[in-house]
Amino acid sequence: MSTRSIVPFGPQHPVLPEPIHLDLVLEDERVVEAVPSIGFIHRGLEKLVEKKDFNEYVYVAERICGICSFMHGMGYCEAVEHVMNVEIPDRAKYLRTIWSEMSRIHSHLLWLGLLADAFGFESLFMQSWRMREKILDMFEYSTGGRVIFSVNKIGGELKDMPNDMLNSFLSMFNDMEKELKTLTKTFLGDYAVNSRLKDVGFLTKQQAHDLGTVGPFMRSSGIALDTRKLGYAAYPNIDFEPITSTVGDSYARTDVRIHEIFQSFDIIRQAVAKIPNGEVSVPVKGFPNGEYMMRVEQPRGEAVYYVKANGTKFLDRVRVRTPTFANLPGMLETLKGCQLADVPILILTIDPCISCTER
Amino acid sequence: MDGQILSIGPGDLVSGALQMKHDGYRLVQICAIRTKTGFELYYSFAKEYNLVNMHLEIADDTEITSISNIFEPAFLYENEIVDLFGVKIKLITLDYKGNLYRIEKKTPFK
Amino acid sequence: MNMMPFTKTALKNLFSKPATRMYPQQARKYPQRTRGHIEINIDTCILCGICSKKCPADAITVDRAGRTWSIERFGCIQCGYCVESCPKKSLSMLQDYTQPAGQKRIDTFEKPPEPPKEPVVSEQKEAEKNA
Numbered sequence: 203m204s205t206r207s208i209v210p211f212g213p214q215h216p217v218l219p220e221p222i223h224l225d226l227v228l229e230d231e232r233v234v235e236a237v238p239s240i241g242f243i244h245r246g247l248e249k250l251v252e253k254k255d256f257n258e259y260v261y262v263a264e265r266i267c268g269i270c271s272f273m274h275g276m277g278y279c280e281a282v283e284h285v286m287n288v289e290i291p292d293r294a295k296y297l298r299t300i301w302s303e304m305s306r307i308h309s310h311l312l313w314l315g316l317l318a319d320a321f322g323f324e325s326l327f328m329q330s331w332r333m334r335e336k337i338l339d340m341f342e343y344s345t346g347g348r349v350i351f352s353v354n355k356i357g358g359e360l361k362d363m364p365n366d367m368l369n370s371f372l373s374m375f376n377d378m379e380k381e382l383k384t385l386t387k388t389f390l391g392d393y394a395v396n397s398r399l400k401d402v403g404f405l406t407k408q409q410a411h412d413l414g415t416v417g418p419f420m421r422s423s424g425i426a427l428d429t430r431k432l433g434y435a436a437y438p439n440i441d442f443e444p445i446t447s448t449v450g451d452s453y454a455r456t457d458v459r460i461h462e463i464f465q466s467f468d469i470i471r472q473a474v475a476k477i478p479n480g481e482v483s484v485p486v487k488g489f490p491n492g493e494y495m496m497r498v499e500q501p502r503g504e505a506v507y508y509v510k511a512n513g514t515k516f517l518d519r520v521r522v523r524t525p526t527f528a529n530l531p532g533m534l535e536t537l538k539g540c541q542l543a544d545v546p547i548l549i550l551t552i553d554p555c556i557s558c559t560e561r
Numbered sequence: 562m563d564g565q566i567l568s569i570g571p572g573d574l575v576s577g578a579l580q581m582k583h584d585g586y587r588l589v590q591i592c593a594i595r596t597k598t599g600f601e602l603y604y605s606f607a608k609e610y611n612l613v614n615m616h617l618e619i620a621d622d623t624e625i626t627s628i629s630n631i632f633e634p635a636f637l638y639e640n641e642i643v644d645l646f647g648v649k650i651k652l653i654t655l656d657y658k659g660n661l662y663r664i665e666k667k668t669p670f671k
Numbered sequence: 672m673n674m675m676p677f678t679k680t681a682l683k684n685l686f687s688k689p690a691t692r693m694y695p696q697q698a699r700k701y702p703q704r705t706r707g708h709i710e711i712n713i714d715t716c717i718l719c720g721i722c723s724k725k726c727p728a729d730a731i732t733v734d735r736a737g738r739t740w741s742i743e744r745f746g747c748i749q750c751g752y753c754v755e756s757c758p759k760k761s762l763s764m765l766q767d768y769t770q771p772a773g774q775k776r777i778d779t780f781e782k783p784p785e786p787p788k789e790p791v792v793s794e795q796k797e798a799e800k801n802a
Contacts, residue, residue, distance in 0.1 A: 241662035
């Protein structure tokens, strides 16, 4: 005879970076079902579009989230540029690619640190974040801010990265790659880490497709789709393939994200080798009129930006569909059948960014 | 607009969604826009890299049927537009009845 | 089975100097592009009010009649939109951050009244008459 009990998880929990509430229905120690409850940090940013004109809204859009900040600004700018038929210069496209890939590296390193902290390995958490500090210093050196960059504008970029700055960054990336190889041996090879991550939280390929998952969560179950292949910014000129794994457990998700960091180093090297000289922005006149739906690959998955304009300086509607919103049903499915002690790790393997989810 | 747009009426929503599921599409997003006469809804589906959008125009008090029995993740998107815009949707699998976002003012985007 | 691959890193960290600096005893050198706070060159400012309309956080107030330009130091989000929009380029972004304080602070800069223009105009007219 097993008894069912309901245990509330969150919104305050030492392992969660941001508040989310789950009601876990337990039978003895196994989770049978989880009911999510979000909405603790809803700020109503989509309604601000009535008060801030379409140029000022870039600064609001990049403050939706601190970790994915650059790509929110870039996605919004690309959507408005498509509506207004503005073609940005080539150098600006390559700069956007380089900053996006640096954002992806910094986000994955942050996630690796949080994962190590979740199973108690604090020294590994400190080592990952120590490497991340170097990227934050590079951001401050090139854009002026460590977390919020404010370099995107409609029509291009505000600041340029001169070629000697780019070459000094490349030599720093070479050192970081060597350090990351040492850390990878611990993440993927250590006995204690393996016993927490292997064979926990399976998601099959058919379930991943039906539940609408995106990003590394989807790619680690075997679906090989990457929104960067759609061809925005400078990605058509860069050679890369989506990284997948066929196993579908938490170990596979860690594996996919670590290999994505190495792939990002390679993409930045290709972009710096091909970047042309020239202007970084074009002047933009007039007001937007029309609508567009833009898709961007954020570190956590595919994000959709829908912009509708009516010819005045205030936009009609801005809608941001963030990747964590799409991954929540998949996460609830992986929780079914796991032990109670595995719940924090499984929530962290989707890389939850709840401030993006609730804007 | 990235991807093709199909304009349908509220009665064809469920059969259109069934056709998408049969063809192997996944649900991307559901978006609501406030207009002077009512609401405009966009249902986006994707397969591989193609995007297909279904466009609906409804009045303030039209009631539409949920597609969460066909596409499981739709319950989150539909609860969000019930909460923020006040669109009437029936038969959602997990219905929060307007309490998804815990905000003080009911339907602030209306 | 690899039992302790982290040992090499742990020993290396044990015998090297710390990765952190003793702030505030040892001050941090900010790079040149850091967005810290806004400064105004009040002599070139023409009090047009464009910076106040463009500020996303509504932190700048321009009073044309009273000839003052004021900024709420803790409301400013250091985005730099005012610096780009100023037609006379009198605003600039400096590197030091506003120090933490117990209360909000508004800094006001007053533009001194203009000197009378009469002598300059009549000198010009004299030069035109003689030419």
